[in-house]
Amino acid sequence: DTGVSQDPRHKITKRGQNVTFRCDPISEHNRLYWYRQTLGQGPEFLTYFQNEAQLEKSRLLSDRFSAERPKGSFSTLEIQRTEQGDSAMYLCASGGRGTNEKLFFGSGTQLSVL
Amino acid sequence: EDKVVQSPLSLVVHEGDTVTLNCSYEVTNFRSLLWYKQEKKAPTFLFMLTSSGIEKKSGRLSSILDKKELFSILNITATQTGDSAVYLCAVAGDSWGKLQFGAGTQVVVTP
Numbered sequence: 001d002t003g004v005s006q007d008p009r010h011k012i013t014k015r016g017q018n019v020t021f022r023c024d025p026i027s028e029h030n031r032l033y034w035y036r037q038t039l040g041q042g043p044e045f046l047t048y049f050q051n052e053a054q055l056e057k058s059r060l061l062s063d064r065f066s067a068e069r070p071k072g073s074f075s076t077l078e079i080q081r082t083e084q085g086d087s088a089m090y091l092c093a094s095g096g097r098g099t100n101e102k103l104f105f106g107s108g109t110q111l112s113v114l
Numbered sequence: 115e116d117k118v119v120q121s122p123l124s125l126v127v128h129e130g131d132t133v134t135l136n137c138s139y140e141v142t143n144f145r146s147l148l149w150y151k152q153e154k155k156a157p158t159f160l161f162m163l164t165s166s167g168i169e170k171k172s173g174r175l176s177s178i179l180d181k182k183e184l185f186s187i188l189n190i191t192a193t194q195t196g197d198s199a200v201y202l203c204a205v206a207g208d209s210w211g212k213l214q215f216g217a218g219t220q221v222v223v224t225p
């Protein structure tokens with residue numbers, strides 16, 4: 001257990017529905033990241049928060065995706081109007097002062113869009 | 115665009131064998147290279163390398179970085195079935211924690 005928790009672990013939804021995932025990082029970490037991983041590939045960066053500020057978004061993050069970290073603690077990732085191509089593992093990671101690029105990953109939310 | 119290529123994509127070895135995994139990269143403003151092990155879900159951190167030629171070791175695992183030739187290797191000696199996993203290589207460039215991952219190497223250790 002890395003200390004980063006994600007909920008839910010699995011989500012099955014129908015195409016066109018909205019889904020929301022939650023990530024609770026390690027409490028003393030000020031940086032929080034979302035990555036997406038598809039079968040046979042490494043994780044791909046989606047977005048990054050430092051405290052409550054969203055500092056960077058990948059061009060992979062279409063306008064159907066939105067992420068928030070309202071109080072600089074937990075974060076949510078929402079996907080609106082899901083498509084089958086959104087099916088993937090969504091991983092959250094956190095890092096703090098002194099950890100540099102070393103990130104601690106959660107177990108992910110596996111999304112299946114039918 | 116940053117790029118990380120891992121080889122081989124997969125391999126099967128017998129318990130006790132030694133494996134060598136390769137990672138080559140191209141990245142703007144290199145900060146560090148990291149190795150992670152992914153067994154089922156969460157990638158777990160193994161090593162972070164920033165300087166050329168300095169080997170990092172942890173038990174039967176070791177890794178080294180060559181910043182001139184832009185590659186790293188991860189060695190696992192005396193493999194055990196518990197070493198079966200996907201090993202991910204990632205590089206960090208301009209942004210803190212924005213890691214560019216390779217596709218991973220699937221290692222299967224048979225008894």
